[in-house]
Amino acid sequence: MLIYLLFAVGFVFLIKGADYLVEGSTVLAKRFGVSDLIIGLTIVSFGTSAPELIVNVVASFQGSTDIAIGNILGSNIANILLILGVAAAIHPLIVSKSTTWKEIPFSLMAAIVLFLLANDALIDKGPASLLSRIDGLMLITYFALFMLYIIHVAMADRQKEDGFKTHPLWLAFLMTIGGCVGLFLGGKWVVDGAVVIARNFGVSESLIGLTIIAVGTSLPELVTSAVAAYRKNSDIAIGNVVGSNIFNIFWVLGLSATIRPMPFNTAINTDLYVVMAATGFLFLFAFIGKKEQESAGRFPFLSIFTSRKYQLERWQGVLFLVGYASYITYLIMRG
Numbered sequence: 001m002l003i004y005l006l007f008a009v010g011f012v013f014l015i016k017g018a019d020y021l022v023e024g025s026t027v028l029a030k031r032f033g034v035s036d037l038i039i040g041l042t043i044v045s046f047g048t049s050a051p052e053l054i055v056n057v058v059a060s061f062q063g064s065t066d067i068a069i070g071n072i073l074g075s076n077i078a079n080i081l082l083i084l085g086v087a088a089a090i091h092p093l094i095v096s097k098s099t100t101w102k103e104i105p106f107s108l109m110a111a112i113v114l115f116l117l118a119n120d121a122l123i124d125k126g127p128a129s130l131l132s133r134i135d136g137l138m139l140i141t142y143f144a145l146f147m148l149y150i151i152h153v154a155m156a157d158r159q160k161e162d163g164f165k166t167h168p169l170w171l172a173f174l175m176t177i178g179g180c181v182g183l184f185l186g187g188k189w190v191v192d193g194a195v196v197i198a199r200n201f202g203v204s205e206s207l208i209g210l211t212i213i214a215v216g217t218s219l220p221e222l223v224t225s226a227v228a229a230y231r232k233n234s235d236i237a238i239g240n241v242v243g244s245n246i247f248n249i250f251w252v253l254g255l256s257a258t259i260r261p262m263p264f265n266t267a268i269n270t271d272l273y274v275v276m277a278a279t280g281f282l283f284l285f286a287f288i289g290k291k292e293q294e295s296a297g298r299f300p301f302l303s304i305f306t307s308r309k310y311q312l313e314r315w316q317g318v319l320f321l322v323g324y325a326s327y328i329t330y331l332i333m334r335g
Contacts, residue, residue, distance in 0.1 A: 007193025010186040011216045014051040017182025024175030049247040051217035054184060056256040058191045065262040066206040067194055067213065069131075072248045073271045074214025076111070079241045080278040081324035082215070083222045087229035088317025093238055095286045095310040098153075103242045104286075106146065108279040110249040113142065115272055118264040129264040136257030143250035190216065210271060210331055238312070245279070274327060278320075286310035 052075050059068040087093060117135040120126040194208045256262060287310060 003193050003196045006189040007197070010189030010193065011219070013182040013186030014054065014190065014217060015186075015219050017050070017179045017184075017186055020175040020179035020182065024172045024177075024179060027169070027172035027175075046247065049244045049252065050179075051186070051219075052248050053252045053255070054186065055190055055213060055217055056252050057259065058188050060256040060259045060262070062191060062195075063260070064191060064195060064205055065260075066204065066265065066268075067191060067209040068256050069253070069262060069264065069268060070206040070209025070271070071213045071217060072253050073268065073275055074210035075218045076245045076248055076275045077210075077271070077278055077327060078214050078218045078222075078324065079245055080282055081320045081327065083218060083226075084238065084241055084282065084312065085317045085320030085324060086222065086226055087238075088312045089314055089321065090226060090229040090317075091232055092314055093229060093312040093317075095238055095312055097310070099238055099242060100283070100286045100310050102149075103239070103246070104279065104283045106149075107242050107245045108276060108283065110142070110246050111272060111276045111279060113139070114249050114253065115269070115276070118272075119266065119269065120264075121266060122269075129266055131253070131257040131262040131264055133258050133261055136254045136259075136261075139250045139254030140258065143247070143254060146246055146250060206265065206268060207331060207334075211328065278323070281320075281323075282312075285312055285316045288313075288316070 052071055055071050056068040059065070059071070084093070116123065117138065118131050119129050121129045190213060194213055195205060197203075197212075198205045198208045253262075
């Protein structure tokens with residue numbers, strides 16, 4: 001019973017730890033003259049992915065690789081199908097041209113790169129599939145390139161942004177430290193509880209990672225995107241999800257594989273296909289909705305390239321939710 005209790009409390013520590021880490025580190029960064037845009041694109045995005053990071057680091061040290069990989073794939077699926085589904089159902093989401101043509105394809109590329117690196121047995125006909133330390137370092141290199149892109153975007157757009165809370169410096173420091181401690185304890189309790197639950201109920205650690213842990217660690221993104229959609233702030237709602245998916249694969253899995261090589265169960269390829277399909281549908285759905293267009297001159301068929309903004313509509317959000325419900329049903333039947 002204590003393990004189950006700590007498993008539930010662990011999620012609370014993860015969510016509140018990420019919240020305190022974001023708030024505290026934001027204030028500290030502002031005190032050192034870091035711009036609001038850089039803070040939003042780095043600290044906030046990293047903070048919402050912190051639960052996945054901590055769970056995976058703990059799982060890697062303990063050798064629970066199925067939980068680590070399942071957590072990332074399940075979180076990325078939940079981010080698009082569940083979280084964007086909920087956000088779009090609340091209010092249609094406007095997708096910027098940059099997000100449509102750059103960030104979303106980059107997220108799709110992350111899933112494809114993971115597929116190529118992890119499937120040694122399928123591609124190279126090797127004896128086993130493995131995310132090696134070299135693979136992990138390659139993923140981290142891609143993450144570094146993405147961070148350079150974010151810095152380039154931040155330098156190009158120097159608009160001031162509001163919305164971050166201010167606290168005394170000592171309180172911001174305590175919140176940052178407390179957030180780190182909460183994330184560590186929460187991650188440890190969640191992983192330990194997941195292993196015990198999997199053993200007691202005779203289900204795989206992969207299934208636990210793809211469902212309970214994935215949804216639990218995605219709660220920061222769910223809250224952030226739902227509130228942003230309610231406030232009609234589409235850039236935060238979509239950017240938070242797409243950025244988190246990129247962080248999860250390139251940074252979290254990259255760091256996890258660098259800590260300890262991760263055996264890759266080829267049965268998880270099905271879930272990786274779902275990640276790629278969900279990202280692909282997100283890209284395609286942007287062009288099906290309404291568009292705010294620039295003049296295409298005498299070539300109206302070029303409007304798909306001249307649109308300044310695209311829209312993810314409510315019915316598309318509902319389709320995402322139906323897709324997620326179908327995926328969970330499939331997982332339960334498979335498990």
